[in-house]
Amino acid sequence: MAICAVHTSTQFNPTCSSISTPSKSHLGFCQRQQVVFYTKRSSKRSTPCVGLIACAAGGQETVVIGLAADSGCGKSTFMRRLTSVFGGAAEPPKGGNPDSNTLISDTTTVICLDDYHSLDRTGRKEKGVTALDPRANDFDLMYEQVKAMKDGKAVDKPIYNHVSGLLDPPELIKPPKILVIEGLHPMYDQRVRDLLDFSIYLDISNEVKFAWKIQRDMAERGHSLESIKASIEARKPDFDAYIDPQKQYADAVIEVLPTELIPGDNEGKVLRVRLIMKEGVKFFNPVYLFDEGSTISWIPCGRKLTCSYPGIKFTYGPDTYYGHEVSVLEMDGQFDRLDELIYVESHLSNISTKFYGEVTQQMLKHSDFPGSNNGTGLFQTIVGLKIRDLYEQLIASKAKRPAEAKA
Amino acid sequence: MPAPIKPSCWAPYHNAILSPHFFQSRKLVRRKEMATSVAGVSLSTPRVFARAAETPKVIKPAGLSFGYSAGRVGSGRMSMIRPVAAAPDKLSEKVQESIKEAEQACSEDPASGECVAAWDEVEELSAAASHKRDSEKNKDPLETYCSDNPETDECRTYDN
Numbered sequence: 001m002a003i004c005a006v007h008t009s010t011q012f013n014p015t016c017s018s019i020s021t022p023s024k025s026h027l028g029f030c031q032r033q034q035v036v037f038y039t040k041r042s043s044k045r046s047t048p049c050v051g052l053i054a055c056a057a058g059g060q061e062t063v064v065i066g067l068a069a070d071s072g073c074g075k076s077t078f079m080r081r082l083t084s085v086f087g088g089a090a091e092p093p094k095g096g097n098p099d100s101n102t103l104i105s106d107t108t109t110v111i112c113l114d115d116y117h118s119l120d121r122t123g124r125k126e127k128g129v130t131a132l133d134p135r136a137n138d139f140d141l142m143y144e145q146v147k148a149m150k151d152g153k154a155v156d157k158p159i160y161n162h163v164s165g166l167l168d169p170p171e172l173i174k175p176p177k178i179l180v181i182e183g184l185h186p187m188y189d190q191r192v193r194d195l196l197d198f199s200i201y202l203d204i205s206n207e208v209k210f211a212w213k214i215q216r217d218m219a220e221r222g223h224s225l226e227s228i229k230a231s232i233e234a235r236k237p238d239f240d241a242y243i244d245p246q247k248q249y250a251d252a253v254i255e256v257l258p259t260e261l262i263p264g265d266n267e268g269k270v271l272r273v274r275l276i277m278k279e280g281v282k283f284f285n286p287v288y289l290f291d292e293g294s295t296i297s298w299i300p301c302g303r304k305l306t307c308s309y310p311g312i313k314f315t316y317g318p319d320t321y322y323g324h325e326v327s328v329l330e331m332d333g334q335f336d337r338l339d340e341l342i343y344v345e346s347h348l349s350n351i352s353t354k355f356y357g358e359v360t361q362q363m364l365k366h367s368d369f370p371g372s373n374n375g376t377g378l379f380q381t382i383v384g385l386k387i388r389d390l391y392e393q394l395i396a397s398k399a400k401r402p403a404e405a406k407a
Numbered sequence: 408m409p410a411p412i413k414p415s416c417w418a419p420y421h422n423a424i425l426s427p428h429f430f431q432s433r434k435l436v437r438r439k440e441m442a443t444s445v446a447g448v449s450l451s452t453p454r455v456f457a458r459a460a461e462t463p464k465v466i467k468p469a470g471l472s473f474g475y476s477a478g479r480v481g482s483g484r485m486s487m488i489r490p491v492a493a494a495p496d497k498l499s500e501k502v503q504e505s506i507k508e509a510e511q512a513c514s515e516d517p518a519s520g521e522c523v524a525a526w527d528e529v530e531e532l533s534a535a536a537s538h539k540r541d542s543e544k545n546k547d548p549l550e551t552y553c554s555d556n557p558e559t560d561e562c563r564t565y566d567n
Contacts, residue, residue, distance in 0.1 A: 071534045076541075091554065121528060128520020130527035162535035163498060165528070216537045222503030227529065230509070234526035 061398065062150050062175045063391050064195050066186030068246050069202035070132075070239055072213055075182050077369050078202065078380045083108050085362060085384035086178065096171050099161045109176035113183025114160045116142040121165025132184055132238035139189040146195050149175045178391055187246040198284065198390055200383060201250035205257045206232075211268025248322035251278045252386070254379050261310035261332050270310060272332040273375025275382070279325040283393040286327040287350045287382055289316035293327075298347075305343050308336045312344070331375035338364070344378075351382050352389035359385070498536040505529045 069075045083090035083105050090103035090110060101112035117131060118138035129136050145155040156170040187193045187201070204212070210232060217223040247253050252275065259270040277286035289296050295317035301307035312333035319328045329348075335341045338360070345351070345359045353359060362381045363372055371377040509525035516522060553562035 071530055072537070076538060094555065121531070125521070125524050125528070128524050130524055131531060132527070162531060162538075163501075165531075213533075217533050220502050220533060220536060221499055222506045223533070227506050227510075230513070231526040231529045231533075234509075234513075234523045235530060238523070238527075 061152060062177065062179050063197045063394055064146060064150050065178065065180045065387060066193070066196040066199040067180060067182040067202070068184065068186045068200070068243070068250070069182075070184065070204065070209070070235075070243055072216060073202050073204045073209065074212075074370065074376065074380075075202065077371065078200075078383075079103065079110050079180065079182060080369060081362070081366060081377070081380045082180065082384040082387065083110065084366060085381065085388055093171060097159055097161075097168055099163055099168065100159055100171055101162070102157075102159075102171065102173065104176070107176065108178040108180060109173060110180040110182060111157065111173065112160075113137075113142065113181055113185055114162070115158050117160045117167065120160075120167055130235060130238045132235060132242050134185070134188060134242060137185060139185075139192065142185075143189060143191040143195070145173075146179070146181060146192055149173065149179050150195055151175075178387075184243055185246070187249040188242065193249055197394060198281070198387055199250045199252075201247040201253045203244075203247055203253050203255045205255070207258050207266055208256050208268045208271065211266075215268075248324075251281045251284060252276065252383055253321070254376065254383070256376055259310065259332055261313060270332075270334055271371075271374050271376065272330065273379055274328055274330045275375075275379040276319075276321050277327045277329070278321075279327060283390040283397075284386060285350050287329055287348055287386070288327060289314060289329060289348060292349070293318055300340070300343055300347070305340060307333075307340060312340065314344070329379075331378060334374040335378075336373070341378075348382075352385040498532065498539055502529065502532045502536055505532050 067075060067078065069078075079090070083103065086105065086107045088105040088107070090105040090108060092098070092100050093102055093104055096102075101115060103110040114131065116138050117136055119127065119129065119136045124131065124133075124136050127135070131137075141158075145157055148155050152175045154172055154174045157173045158170050159168040160166075161168045181192075181196075185192075186196065187199055193199070210229070213228050213232065214225070217228055218225075255274040255276065257272045257274070258268065259265050259272050261272075262270060275287070277284070279286065289298060296315065298314040298316070299311065300314065301311045310333055312331065312335070314332075315328075315330040317328060319326050321328075331344075335344075341360045341363060342357060345353075345357065348359075351359060359378070359381050362384070363377055366372060366377075369377065371380070505525070505528050509522070509529050512519070512525040513522035549561070553559075556562060
């Protein structure tokens with residue numbers, strides 16, 4: 001294990017607009033150095049920073065996962081499911097900025113890419129650009145810092161404060177075993193995209209997005225159906241231009257659509273969810289139903305399993321998506337009872353569980369999260385398990401390589 | 408060794424055994440029962456915590472210190488520089504204001520960058536308000552305290 005020195009960098013940087021390398025060398029056997037980035041932005045608060053410097057766990061490389069989705073499309077819920085699969089609850093950094101967007105658990109650190117906004121709220125207003133616009137984001141810094149963490153170096157990452165709309169003093173992020181970068185643009189810049197070991201895109205159809213935002217915002221004072229609609233429509237051109245095209249690069253896409261089980265249903269309560277999995281991704285074997293590569297339509301409700309209205313329907317089969325070969329697993333409808341979920345789980349293959357019923361257990365554990373009774377929760381959980389599997393295979397393959405070199 | 412929990416303690420939870428939350432919440436329930444008796448204060452009102460987070464010099468309940476404020480009063484400068492999380496009420500106001508501003512900005516020219524950026528701000532604030540509501544909902548003061556101080560008596564958990 002590496003032993004590291006702890007420095008407070010207060011004396012070096014009174015304004016936090018740049019962080020200098022501590023002049024003292026590390027006291028222990030730390031092979032890694034803190035990486036330093038000069039950010040162009042200056043913070044309005046001239047407060048001193050306190051930093052803790054530490055080393056990457058055992059000097060191993062960090063696995064980087066990208067998650068892209070629009071605001072209000074379930075990134076946070078997905079993150080909570082994902083970190084739960086890895087074990088241990090993910091929490092904001094202890095003793096740090098309470099408005100920090102980072103979540104840390106034993107294995108995983110989730111950072112929010114809004115922290116790489118180059119324009120704060122006032123700046124965007126003045127220039128008339130949205131947060132979706134690449135001009136409002138600093139991709140150079142994003143690339144440098146994600147690259148540094150992938151190489152096992154700690155970084156001083158800015159914090160975008162969603163309450164004040166300002167950039168707060170940076171926080172030190174140590175390289176975790178698994179780094180998840182979530183936000184609007186994880187696959188937008190090619191350099192950042194190339195750093196990703198696995199990428200996911202949450203593709204929420206317009207009807208469902210509208211329904212979800214009504215659920216989220218209608219209770220908020222000042223909001224009305226008109227304001228919710230106006231906000232979605234105003235952001236749509238930028239969304240279509242900069243966010244949506246990223247789905248072509250994703251290794252897995254979770255598409256959320258209105259149900260087809262109830263004709264004309266637009267309520268967004270019953271959902272049809274598609275898990276689109278790219279073929280040929282290293283260490284990622286797509287999930288399948290009954291017979292890998294065949295086309296299957298399956299209604300599990302019948303003699304053995306009774307379901308309530310409108311029932312459950314699964315489809316599985318090969319397809320192409322933006323010119324890539326993919327496997328698509330689709331679930332329409334929702335689970336009303338526990339035995340339905342177990343029944344479905346026992347008929348899916350390649351779900352990378354460690355024991356029988358793990359998917360069901362994870363879904364039950366978080367039955368209070370949105371989507372726990374439908375395909376969004378099911379597929380998010382499965383993708384979480386697939387990422388755990390991918391991580392374990394990646395680490396095993398890296399451990400093997402040096403051993404082979406020696407022999 | 409802790410005193411064994413009498414079977415009667417479990418009577419209110421008989422129904423809970425049927426719930427899917429039961430197996431994950433059992434430890435928590437037992438810990439809360441013990442902690443409440445140790446500290447002798449009621450932890451059921453979230454308002455106590457909300458106030459504690461806003462004003463650092465609130466009188467803290469016996470044997471407990473909360474979150475960002477009381478736990479770190481010792482290092483004066485650090486508590487000075489640490490901004491306090493905004494209350495959801497303040498965010499609600501901001502959402503309301505931003506909607507008004509957006510409607511105003513768009514009345515002049517609905518296709519302008521100004522109008523689009525204003526509605527984007529509404530979205531950002533609405534999302535932030537929703538996240539804040541979620542985290543407040545899940546914030547149990549004892550949980551917060553125990554995640555910072557897992558070794559204290561109030562936070563010990565016991566397996567049978």
